[in-house]
Amino acid sequence: MKHKFDKLEFKDLIPNDLILSEQRKQQIEQEAARRLHSTKSILKWKPIMLTITLIVTAVLISLTIYKPEKNILQGTSNFPTENIVVKKNINNTIKEKTNLQTLMLNSFDHFTTAKGSFDYYSQKGKYHLLVEYQADLSDNPWSYEKVQDLSFTPQYRDVSKENVIGYEEYKYYGENLIKIDHTKKGAPTTTSVRTNKISKTERNYLKGSTIDERIVVDENGEKNYIRRSDPAYLGVSKMSLLPEDFTMTLLENKNEWNIISTGNMLGLTTIIVEGNLTREYQNNYNAKTFRLEIAEETGVLLKLVMKDEKGKVTEAMITRDIQFDKSLNSEVLK
Incomplete structure (x- = not known):
């Protein structure tokens, strides 16, 4: 019998990169070729990554306990959050939207280490995951991720760790990427892949880049998404x-979303955005x-909630602690 993880899909992290200048195109192609060479073998055994339009990927050990104060999704969950602090004069200009896009595209530049956990729920994918992680983005990067399969229900709800069905661990250190599979019966299986260390030049290549530099339309009218190098192989x-x-x-189309308020979640000041999904x-x-x-301060995404026309939650990512x-x-x- 296949485990629920087997249903998840994984899309290549290396896009068909096209850049605004020929020099940039050559640089990206060289980086993509090198990364693809080391990534192909990883793709053979990393089935747990979710397809969330472009990708979704794995994670840790949470150390902070946070007590819920109110429902995060009205009528559907008891995950922790704090009251939204509405800012009277919200700056919802194109300039501020562009600044927010750039912050999120370059969040890696605003912290060195991170640890925490979050839930990811997908009604369409029929899974509910608890992801725990630690990440060190210093000159000696490493990461640990633990992805746990929780009991799925058609309606999003709060679940505890006691609902864990199985899990997989991912470890990266010293240019080794290791997967430990605890989803099958018997002893866990371990797979190790040698990876290339991301150089400082590669890490900084797209630093500070804007969304116009990251999304390029090719001669066939297809969009190409350019991603930053990930030194910790998250x-x-x-x-x-x-x-x-x-x-x-x-957030590509600035006319489809708005900055509506500021807030506070898990002790962090937040920017709250609401929008409509494109067709x-x-x-x-x-x-x-x-x-x-x-x-x-960092551009890290703490919470995502998607709803259908009836207001039912169909997709959600809720940070438990960070x-x-x-x-x-x-x-x-x-």
């Missing part, structure tokens, strides 16, 4: 820690509208 946690895919899809993505998510809550630039527990790599 999995699912990347959707929160570097939310470039959501930025390049949900292209309505089918992908079975949803009409979306709401995002983004950490103001800390930036705190000491990590490297013992998880053993």
Whole structure:
């Protein structure tokens, strides 16, 4: 019998890159070729990554306990959040929207370490995951991710760790990417792949880039999405820690979303965005509208909620706890 993880899909992290100048095109192609060479073998065994239009990927050990104060999704969940602090004079200009896009596309530049956990629920994919992670983006990067399969229900609801059906661990350190599969009966299976270390030049190549530099339409009219290099080889946690895919899809058209308020979630000041999904993505998510809550200082995505025309939650990512630039527990790599 196949495990639920087997139903999940994974799309290549290397896009068909096209750049605004010939020099940039050559640089991207060289980087993509090198990364693809080291990534192909990884793709053979990394089935847990979710397809969320472009990608979704894996993660840790959460150390902070947070007590819920109110429902995060009205009538559907008891996940923790804090009261929204509405800002009277919201700056919802094109300039501020562009600044927010750029912040989210380059969130890696605003912290060195992160640890935490979040839930990811997909009604269409029929899965509910609990993702725990630690990530070190220093000159000696490493990461640990634990992706747990929770009991899926047609309606989004709060679930605890006691609902775990199975899980997979991902560890990256010293140019080794390791997967430990705990989803099958018997002893866990381990797979190890040698990876190339991301150079400082590669890390900084798209630093500070805007959305116009990251989405390029080729001669056939197809969009090409250019992603930043990930020195810690993150999995699912990347959707929160570097939310470039959501930025390049949900927030591409500035006329389809608005900055509605500021807020406070898990002790962090946040920017709250609401918008409408384009027709292209309505089918992908079975949803009409979306709401995002983004950490103001880092651009990290803390919460995503998508709803259909009846107001039912169809897709959600809810951060349970998160800390930036705190000491990590490297013992998880053993």
